[in-house]
Amino acid sequence: MLGILYVVATPLGNLEDLSPRAAKILGEVDLIACEDTRHTRKLLNHFAIHTPTTSYHEHNEDAKAPALMIRLQEGKRIALVSDAGTPLLSDPGHRLVQACRENEIPVYPVPGPSAATAALSVSGLPAHRFLFIGFLPRRAALQRAMLEQVSQQDSTLLFYISPHGLLPTLKRIVEILGNRRAFLIREMTKLHETHYFGRLKEVLTTLEQEPARGEYTLVLEGQTSQENPVTSQLDGAAYVAGLIETRGLTQKEAIKQATQELGLSRREIYDQVEAGKARRRE
Numbered sequence: 001m002l003g004i005l006y007v008v009a010t011p012l013g014n015l016e017d018l019s020p021r022a023a024k025i026l027g028e029v030d031l032i033a034c035e036d037t038r039h040t041r042k043l044l045n046h047f048a049i050h051t052p053t054t055s056y057h058e059h060n061e062d063a064k065a066p067a068l069m070i071r072l073q074e075g076k077r078i079a080l081v082s083d084a085g086t087p088l089l090s091d092p093g094h095r096l097v098q099a100c101r102e103n104e105i106p107v108y109p110v111p112g113p114s115a116a117t118a119a120l121s122v123s124g125l126p127a128h129r130f131l132f133i134g135f136l137p138r139r140a141a142l143q144r145a146m147l148e149q150v151s152q153q154d155s156t157l158l159f160y161i162s163p164h165g166l167l168p169t170l171k172r173i174v175e176i177l178g179n180r181r182a183f184l185i186r187e188m189t190k191l192h193e194t195h196y197f198g199r200l201k202e203v204l205t206t207l208e209q210e211p212a213r214g215e216y217t218l219v220l221e222g223q224t225s226q227e228n229p230v231t232s233q234l235d236g237a238a239y240v241a242g243l244i245e246t247r248g249l250t251q252k253e254a255i256k257q258a259t260q261e262l263g264l265s266r267r268e269i270y271d272q273v274e275a276g277k278a279r280r281r282e
Contacts, residue, residue: 188215
């Protein structure tokens with residue numbers, strides 16, 4: 001008889017957010033696979049759950065998945081959890097779930113907390129269609145490439161941001177995506193939960209005055225011509241040309257400056273500049 005894999009959502013911070021069903025399953029399975037056994041043990045101790053745990057994270061996923069598959073094929077029941085929230089959203093686990101699907105081992109979700117959907121629900125931004133980005137790559141060049149890919153998306157965008165990269169990441173988002181409406185939340189469900197709402201530049205200015213603490217979730221407005229009713233009507237190409245002429249900037253420098261002053265994305269302004277060049281060649 002084959003075992004069962006349960007994908008169990010756990011609290012973001014407030015331990016009381018663990019559902020009764022999740023607590024029951026964590027207490028009944030044969031093994032819990034978790035990112036950090038010490039972190040998960042705190043949750044289990046709070047609910048007097050004594051199920052054995054094993055580490056399963058991004059650095060050992062390739063080695064651990066086959067061993068877990070053997071136990072599942074032997075009929076064991078395993079719960080997969082992350083340090084916080086719903087597993088597989090910016091967390092390891094898809095290899096194990098995929099292997100279960102390929103070997104016809106049942107996989108059941110145990111729904112619960114999710115930082116992405118929780119932040120979206122209180123953001124005040126459109127929630128009918130959204131794109132989950134998660135953590136951006138650490139290297140600046142890769143960040144830029146990914147942001148360029150989503151710059152024309154009209155869906156609401158969701159990002160996870162770590163504290164040490166908070167300000168550089170937000171500045172890069174402003175530079176490439178423009179000064180959009182944003183909602184940022186940190187320390188969700190914890191004692192010092194804090195919300196920031198406004199244009200991204202306003203949020204950034206506030207954050208520059210505070211130490212970065214905890215994990216952040218950013219909900220960002222999708223691309224829209226109504227993003228900034230005043231500046232969105234300005235001719236980016238003409239503005240760049242004026243910066244080059246009056247300030248002696250290169251085109252690259254002028255486009256970067258224009259994104260900051262007009263609140264438009266770098267891609268929008270670049271496209272306007274190139275369109276202007278094409279018109280002049282006609």
